[in-house]
Amino acid sequence: QVQLVESGGGLVQAGGSLRLSCAASGRTFNFVGWFRQAPGKEREFVTAINTLAGNTYYADSVKGRFTISIDNSENTVYLQMNSLTPEDTAVYFCAADNAQWVNVFSPRAYEYWGQGAQVTVSS
Numbered sequence: 001q002v003q004l005v006e007s008g009g010g011l012v013q014a015g016g017s018l019r020l021s022c023a024a025s026g027r028t029f030n031f032v033g034w035f036r037q038a039p040g041k042e043r044e045f046v047t048a049i050n051t052l053a054g055n056t057y058y059a060d061s062v063k064g065r066f067t068i069s070i071d072n073s074e075n076t077v078y079l080q081m082n083s084l085t086p087e088d089t090a091v092y093f094c095a096a097d098n099a100q101w102v103n104v105f106s107p108r109a110y111e112y113w114g115q116g117a118q119v120t121v122s123s
Helices: none
Strands: 003-007 010-013 018-025 031-037 044-050 056-058 066-071 076-081 090-097 117-122
Touching: 003 090, 018 031, 018 090, 018 117, 031 066, 031 076, 044 066, 044 076, 056 066, 076 090
Parallel strands: 010 117
Antiparallel strands: 003 018, 018 076, 031 044, 031 090, 044 056, 066 076, 090 117
């Protein structure tokens, strides 16, 4: 059974850091992405990685602050979030797909999703 399990969310003050983890079980994936959804807003792209080529993609709003990485030995993808602001408050979801190519920016491109992790940044 394929599962994506996120961990590492929590409450942090503005300017602080958090690291989210997305542990995959059941199989490996070619693409893993992170999306977030704030109350009353649509789910939005944050970052993604091509796990084979190592290519990474970032939303403009998080470039220079967030970093996606992968530990292939653990089949886990990490999202390091630095310089957090209250605007980063959302539920963060990891998503994965094994297609040869996906539109990494679209949530519809991913078949598998984690349960979400709450990130709250206080001012």
